[in-house]
Structure formats: C-alpha cells, structure tokens
Amino acid sequence: EHSMRIRVKITVQKEVNHGSVLQQTMVVEFTVVNQQCEDCQRSFTPHGAYNAIVQVRQKVPHRRTFCYLEQLILKNDAHAKVTSLKEVREGLDFCFASKSHAQRFADFVSAHVPAKQKLSKHLISHDANSNTFCYKYTIFLDLCPICVDDVVHIPKFHSSGLSGAAPLMICHKVAQAVRLVDPLTLRNYDIPGAEYWKRPIDNPVCSRQHLTEFVVLNIEPVDAPE
Known part of the structure; x- marks a missing residue:
C-alpha cells in the first residue's frame, strides 16, 4: 500500500507588496490507483x-x-x-x-x-x-464458392443470359464479378455478384487441386465445323 503513494514537496514563492517575497512549502501526497481502459x-x-x-x-x-x-x-x-x-x-x-x-x-x-x-x-x-x-x-x-481455375457447370437459365455460353466453363477471376472463360472460344463472361446470388451456380465440378500438368508435343489444325 505504501508503494502506491507518491509524496511531492512543493515550494511556492511570489513577490508581494514593496518587494517582499512570500514563500510557502507544503507536501502533496498522490495515491496511485490502478484502472483499466x-x-x-x-x-x-x-x-x-x-x-x-x-x-x-x-x-x-x-x-x-x-x-x-x-x-x-x-x-x-x-x-x-x-x-x-x-x-x-x-x-x-x-x-x-x-x-x-x-x-x-x-x-x-x-x-x-x-x-x-x-x-x-x-x-x-x-x-x-x-x-x-x-x-x-x-x-x-x-x-461465393467459385475460385480461380475452378471448372463450373453453367445451368440453362444462366447460359441463356450469357449469349449461349458452353455448359462447362473455367473461372478466370473473382472480384466484384465472377469472370468465366469458355474453353472452346476463349470468350470471357462476367456474372456480377448481385446477379450470382439471385441465381447461384452449383459448386465447382473440379478445382485447382485436380489439375494435371502436361506437355504439348504436337498440334494438328483441323477445320472448324460449319
């Protein structure tokens, strides 16, 4: 308890009438009280x-x-x-x-x-x-459960609003909107966040952990079907 007390000796001087100096000394005691913010x-x-x-x-x-x-x-x-x-x-x-x-x-x-x-x-x-x-x-x-590199299945009600996009697409970016890429045409489609939650897409078919690295050995161009 005594360690929580601080005593300070104060001397105050002030000049009064006709150059006289008034001095008073006193002891001020402070008590330290712990508290929390x-x-x-x-x-x-x-x-x-x-x-x-x-x-x-x-x-x-x-x-x-x-x-x-x-x-x-x-x-x-x-x-x-x-x-x-x-x-x-x-x-x-x-x-x-x-x-x-x-x-x-x-x-x-x-x-x-x-x-x-x-x-x-x-x-x-x-x-x-x-x-x-x-x-x-x-x-x-x-x-949103869709992440970058996820393969997602696009329901019919979404594909009709995406100008006939492929039923399977790859997620390229997730920000304010979900950006999907059609792997056949490499065309991008954006689904705004508000629109996504009005008509949610099912969980991804597969994610990045299912990716397999491969090396392309040869490319053979073919004519696109008319």
Missing part, C-alpha cells in the same frame, strides 16, 4: 468483449480466398478496428466494438469478393427505467 473493461466483462461480429464463411476445401482477403485487408488497413480474430471451420470471425465498424468491414469484403450479407441482432440487456436496449450484432458473409 474501456477496451480492457469490455474484454473482461461478460458480453462486453465486442458489440458486433462479422462471420465470414466459404464452403470450399481450401483457404485460398482467405489468403487473398488477408493481403487486401492488410494493404488497405481494413483491420484497424478489429478487436479480436478467431479462426473457425470454413472461415473467420472478426469482432468489433461497434456495429458501424463491422458494417464497414463487411462492405469492404463484399466489394472484393461476391458475398451475401445477412444481419441479425441479439438482445443482451434491457433497462426498463431508461428504456434502453443493448444488442449484439452479427453480420454473416457467405462468400
């Missing part, structure tokens, strides 16, 4: 570690999309408001102190990968006297 208080308080959480999920057997997102997040400093991070099956959980920070982060992810957002809230406490409510917010992000 608001962020630490929330971390040790039940239901107070975070106010909003962004759950990012992708139903694929690899983590390539999350590695790509990690680079974007670090490059753009999008993780500045993240209070904690937890790795879970099929994704990651990002915790935030406020809903606005969580929503801004979710919008950032959705701007780079086609994602479907779902917002929900859970009542934590209610003060009847002041009529105030305390909620925890959850933003669920379901990422």
Whole structure:
C-alpha cells in the first residue's frame, strides 16, 4: 500500500507588496490507483468483449480466398478496428466494438469478393427505467464458392443470359464479378455478384487441386465445323 503513494514537496514563492517575497512549502501526497481502459473493461466483462461480429464463411476445401482477403485487408488497413480474430471451420470471425465498424468491414469484403450479407441482432440487456436496449450484432458473409481455375457447370437459365455460353466453363477471376472463360472460344463472361446470388451456380465440378500438368508435343489444325 505504501508503494502506491507518491509524496511531492512543493515550494511556492511570489513577490508581494514593496518587494517582499512570500514563500510557502507544503507536501502533496498522490495515491496511485490502478484502472483499466474501456477496451480492457469490455474484454473482461461478460458480453462486453465486442458489440458486433462479422462471420465470414466459404464452403470450399481450401483457404485460398482467405489468403487473398488477408493481403487486401492488410494493404488497405481494413483491420484497424478489429478487436479480436478467431479462426473457425470454413472461415473467420472478426469482432468489433461497434456495429458501424463491422458494417464497414463487411462492405469492404463484399466489394472484393461476391458475398451475401445477412444481419441479425441479439438482445443482451434491457433497462426498463431508461428504456434502453443493448444488442449484439452479427453480420454473416457467405462468400461465393467459385475460385480461380475452378471448372463450373453453367445451368440453362444462366447460359441463356450469357449469349449461349458452353455448359462447362473455367473461372478466370473473382472480384466484384465472377469472370468465366469458355474453353472452346476463349470468350470471357462476367456474372456480377448481385446477379450470382439471385441465381447461384452449383459448386465447382473440379478445382485447382485436380489439375494435371502436361506437355504439348504436337498440334494438328483441323477445320472448324460449319
């Protein structure tokens, strides 16, 4: 207890009337009181570690999309408001102190990968006297399962909107839109993220792990059928 006390001897001088100097000496005692910052208080308080959480999920057997997102997040400093991070099956959980920070982060992810957002809230406490409510917010992000180099099957309702594209196509790029390549014509087709989630495409037929390296030994041109 004594080590938590600081004593400082202070001498104050001031010139008064006719050049007289008034001096007073006193001892000031300070008591050191330990306390936590608001962020630490929330971390040790039940239901107070975070106010909003962004759950990012992708139903694929690899983590390539999350590695790509990690680079974007670090490059753009999008993780500045993240209070904690937890790795879970099929994704990651990002915790935030406020809903606005969580929503801004979710919008950032959705701007780079086609994602479907779902917002929900859970009542934590209610003060009847002041009529105030305390909620925890959850933003669920379901990422598009199609990744670069995936072979996908295009349903008829999509192929009709893609100017008669082939039923089997290869994913060339995933950003705000899913870019597919017709292997027969090498023509590119873009499916915007909003359009994709209106009519989702089935999971890829095969992915990069199924690729086989080969060497072309000879090419024989043939006439295209009329």
